[in-house]
Amino acid sequence: MRLLWLLFLAILAACSFSGEQTEDVTIAYKVLEIYPQSRLVLITCDIPEAPRPITYSLIASGGVLVTKRVVLDYKPASFKINITLKSSPDLLTYSCQAASHLGTYGPSTKLQMYWELWAKPVSQLQADLTLYDGDSGPTVALSCLASSGSPPIIYRLVGKDGRVHAQQRPVHGKAANFSIPLSQMSGWFHCEAANSVSVDSSARILLPPGEKALPGLEQGLQCVQEGGQSWGTAGPVTAQSRPTQAPYHPTGELPLTATCMLAGSLVSIAAIGFGMLRST
Numbered sequence: 530m531r532l533l534w535l536l537f538l539a540i541l542a543a544c545s546f547s548g549e550q551t552e553d554v555t556i557a558y559k560v561l562e563i564y565p566q567s568r569l570v571l572i573t574c575d576i577p578e579a580p581r582p583i584t585y586s587l588i589a590s591g592g593v594l595v596t597k598r599v600v601l602d603y604k605p606a607s608f609k610i611n612i613t614l615k616s617s618p619d620l621l622t623y624s625c626q627a628a629s630h631l632g633t634y635g636p637s638t639k640l641q642m643y644w645e646l647w648a649k650p651v652s653q654l655q656a657d658l659t660l661y662d663g664d665s666g667p668t669v670a671l672s673c674l675a676s677s678g679s680p681p682i683i684y685r686l687v688g689k690d691g692r693v694h695a696q697q698r699p700v701h702g703k704a705a706n707f708s709i710p711l712s713q714m715s716g717w718f719h720c721e722a723a724n725s726v727s728v729d730s731s732a733r734i735l736l737p738p739g740e741k742a743l744p745g746l747e748q749g750l751q752c753v754q755e756g757g758q759s760w761g762t763a764g765p766v767t768a769q770s771r772p773t774q775a776p777y778h779p780t781g782e783l784p785l786t787a788t789c790m791l792a793g794s795l796v797s798i799a800a801i802g803f804g805m806l807r808s809t
Contacts, residue, residue: 554585554635556625558645560701563681567613568646574625575605576634583629588636590622618643644679650727651678656720660738665710669736673720674704675729682724689717689733711737 554576562569574585585606587595598606606625615621621642626635653676658669673684684705686695694714697705709718720731 554625554627554637556623556637556640558640558642560646560680561609563701567611568680569609569611570642570646572608572610572623572625572640573605574608574627574637576627577603579627579629579634580631581629583627586626586628588624588626590620595623612642612646614643614647618648621646647679648726649677649679649724651675651682651722651724651729652727653677654720654722654729654731656731656734658734658738663708663710665712667711667737669709669711669738671707671709671718671720671734672704673707673722673731675722678722678724678729679726680724682722685721685723687719687721687730694718709736 554574557573557575559571559573560568561571572587574587576583581603582599582601584597584599586597587608587610589595595610596608598608600606612621618641623640623642624635625637626633628634655674655676657672659672660667660669662668671686673686675682680701681698682701683696683698685693686707686709687693694709695707697707699705705720715736717733717735719733722729
């Protein structure tokens, strides 16, 4: 009986130890300014599970300490740094570490800033429509945003004949917004996003919405004029229409918490059964 209880305590201790080891420091960045040979970047480090106060360290390539910051609340630590283009991409790698009275955490995954800021192709360009009543009558607001790509990213509104009707370079991470009066412009249009690495295009959109497309061409958006209603390339996008995704666990494996609970329950059942057998 005593051996079973010792086994139970050992399982709990192992689970607690593993839980501490899975705590991870996260690292993220945001581009603030773009210069010809450099980028002003805000890098954030965070580990919400660790006790406060906590000291965050920003580490550059080769383990070089860039700066430290002590955080008393549960907000991420922010580091504003100017990253200059260098000859070797390896010199532009950053990670985060943290330390509290319980020990150290990290390092985080590495940010390859040369890839992020200078060499990442444009991809996953999304175009969304909003139909509203403008000063010139029915108007389409076309929003274009690439979810990935090194800055600066230039967005263009392109017609079927390849003519560029408008061009914008918004703040990195923000969408370009084009206003299209339907009384003045009609036909097939698409968004184009380009940086120094690549060019990406969205699906073509037929304006005015609801017009019949010619055979063999993409099916245009079919929508009605409703103030402020947003539509994607396959119909209206609403909170109810977005699919939800359950947490993923590899086949045949349980999460750590569930595994510990199951093991503890089995040991408890064995202990109770052993006690009942002894009493009889």
